Amino acid sequence: DAGVIQSPRHEVTEMGQEVTLRCKPISGHDYLFWYRQTMMRGLELLIYFNNNVPIDDSGMPEDRFSAKMPNASFSTLKIQPSEPRDSAVYFCASSTGTRMNTEAFFGQGTRLTVV
Amino acid sequence: AQSVSQHNHHVILSEAASLELGCNYSYGGTVNLFWYVQYPGQHLQLLLKYFSGDPLVKGIKGFEAEFIKSKFSFNLRKPSVQWSDTAEYFCAVNSQGRRALTFGSGTRLQVQP
Numbered sequence: 001d002a003g004v005i006q007s008p009r010h011e012v013t014e015m016g017q018e019v020t021l022r023c024k025p026i027s028g029h030d031y032l033f034w035y036r037q038t039m040m041r042g043l044e045l046l047i048y049f050n051n052n053v054p055i056d057d058s059g060m061p062e063d064r065f066s067a068k069m070p071n072a073s074f075s076t077l078k079i080q081p082s083e084p085r086d087s088a089v090y091f092c093a094s095s096t097g098t099r100m101n102t103e104a105f106f107g108q109g110t111r112l113t114v115v
Numbered sequence: 116a117q118s119v120s121q122h123n124h125h126v127i128l129s130e131a132a133s134l135e136l137g138c139n140y141s142y143g144g145t146v147n148l149f150w151y152v153q154y155p156g157q158h159l160q161l162l163l164k165y166f167s168g169d170p171l172v173k174g175i176k177g178f179e180a181e182f183i184k185s186k187f188s189f190n191l192r193k194p195s196v197q198w199s200d201t202a203e204y205f206c207a208v209n210s211q212g213r214r215a216l217t218f219g220s221g222t223r224l225q226v227q228p
Contacts (some may be wrong), residue, residue, distance in 0.1 A: 103149060104216055
């Protein structure tokens with residue numbers, strides 16, 4: 001298995017532009033998580049899905065952020081319009097739902113820089 | 116709500132020294148506990164996890180952790196660190212009511228040769 005795949009690995013964009021981050025979870029996993037990592041705030045959960053349905057989006061910073069999971073093998077995190085304070089590494093992770101103690105597997109992350 | 120505290124933000128050790136990183140969690144119910152490692156420029160990888168049974172858990176690369184329920188703690192240990200252990204270490208928790216992991220702020224470990 002190729003693991004959780006995120007694209008792009010790096011993204012540099014200008015303030016005000018739309019940014020779309022993509023994630024392909026591990027096949028068969030029915031939970032998908034989006035996290036943001038910054039020096040100041042560490043690893044924060046943004047949103048997570050179960051069977052393509054958003055379960056908890058309370059970590060989404062504001063309306064500029066949106067996430068979708070149109071099918072079991074693909075999810076997007078969109079920021080529109082982007083701001084410099086959105087600069088961070090965004091991680092996607094997936095896990096199976098059969099047992100609570102199964103770990104989350106993380107992707108390589110997308111390093112976003114908004115200038 | 117769940118929360119995780121890691122009190123050591125930056126630890127510097129010499130090779131062969133012993134390591135103990137603290138982790139305390141706050142949650143009244145049954146929890147699952149995890150330690151993840153993030154090598155420079157890489158993604159998070161699981162070191163070990165605890166969900167029930169023997170409170171002393173052994174993980175990869177010689178790491179172990181002990182769950183002490185009365186202290187709400189899950190400290191990570193390694194008897195002898197190597198330069199290659201230089202990384203950031205994250206403690207995390209989830210529970211029956213919340214599937215997503217809640218992470219601590221992380222501990223940056225620097226091992227000097």
